[in-house]
Amino acid sequence: MDSIANFVVTHKPQLDFAWHLFIYLPLILRPSFFKYFTSSKPAKYAQLPHIPLVVHMILGLAIVGRYQVRALVSSPSAPKPESLDIALGVMNAVISWRLCKYESKGNPRIVRTGFQVMALMVLFPAYMCYMTASPVWYHSMVKMHNAFIYVRWLIMGGSMAGIWSGFHELYTISVFFGGILGVWEGRYPWDGVLGVPLALVLHVALVVVERYNSSLITPETYKSPSSNPFLGLMLLLGLVDVQTYKDLKCPAVPASPTDEKEELVAETKE
Template sequence: MEYTAYLSRLSSNGTAPALDGTDTLPVPSGKTYEPLLAIAFLYGAILLSYTSKSFTSFRQNHKALVATHAISNLVELAQFYTLPFRYPDAESLVPVSSVLLCLLQCQTNFALVRRLKRGNPGIVRTTYQGAGILRIAIIIPAYLLQSRTLYHDAIVMIHAFVYARFIIYLFTVKQTFPNDEISEVESLNTEKDKLVIRKLNEVRGSNKSLVTVTQTYTAGVYGAALIVVGHQEDENMRKYGMMVFLITMGVLLRLEQWVGDIMDGYLQGRDLKTLKQRLAWVLYQIGLCRISTLVQMDKSLSRRGEGIKKE
């Protein structure tokens, strides 16, 4: 890597070599904390809003999990923007602690969205899960290869948290959607169309937009994921990152349907005997299951007080 080459030349010659066109690693003149301060302000403002308005009612049974998830994110960001690879005396471009923090953040992410019903669960849950899997798939090679670009690509995906809230804010500003912007819908005059319009008016309430809360949350989460995937710096990630993310989501959606079908059979009294069925059980446990079936399974197992059926 260019950073290793730079250090070897520095130790052998005693002076820092001049950077030419082939050296792509900038040597910072000193520590800069401006990015960290900006991120602390943005994340702090959003988290403060969550704490003051909805934290007491949001995931009431998972406060410790939410706190762990948020803290692991913030520590990982702080580590990236203060110590690794930014300074010539750094011992490692990607410390092992960043890998562990990423794994912790993704594990809590999966746990939090396991029964998430906000937005369109089929899209929202899968987006969170797909992004978590992609982060792990990036951070591990980043550590093994000590790649600063892959490290950046894994970290930048955390910023989807801010992008999602910004998109949601834009979609919930009432003045953004005046009545005259939906004339193409109101011009429809069949009885069926009128019924649809009445239902939409009931859903939107005081918000003059046709964008419901469900649609807003779904657009925010999914849109934010696409934005951060588009911010990748590694050459391969720039070329294939978006495609990999979309394929990952497609695979997860198919898995959820497959696992849901098998768990439906279990609810009807079928035993889980084959290897595929037991694999489906494991996927259900971590949340890769159709949400409607997952909730039914949880309730059924809670009532029965038992685990997987034995032969």
């Protein structure tokens, strides 16, 4: 048992690199992955803007890949964040937040705020990297990007298991637990006890804020944000329930069970 523990400690960067190859390569090598770069159809199907989505994917791969290479080179010392790492982290957090504004799959009060929490949990350690240049915060910022990958794996695993009745239910559960896994793996400072509770608190807070803002929004505010600067800012930041956006544009049309099955099949193929 001691020999195994010593092996893990001694070869931690190599094992971590192997783990990332294991969770990233099967998704990257899928033909559907390259469609995001050659066609805007996958983004349109997901109801997301094409260019920000592609940039988000590239930045995530660059941040994680750069960290893994630097960790191998600097072993046994942990790599410290550089200006480029911080800039990439902040940029991706901002883009992730913008993409959250359009997220409408699953339960919006869990899915949308779940992705917003992921963006904040990237932005916060990026800021702490700038303030402290700590390798611990750098590790937290990078590992949080794995949350987006865990969401994909949970969706695929859940669809194969057939436990959930519809796509939206599966998508909601995958986003929530994918985010928690990313936070947990990031091992936030103070021996990792801060990350998961902080993520849960942020999630509840965002739900409360979005529901409150949504209760104040009117069609007039949506058409003319300058009529109420505060609510206009909330609309700009996306701190409003996604259903409110839909209701302001057109009456909501409930999805049929057939629609959910088609979305589940399409999401699994992607």
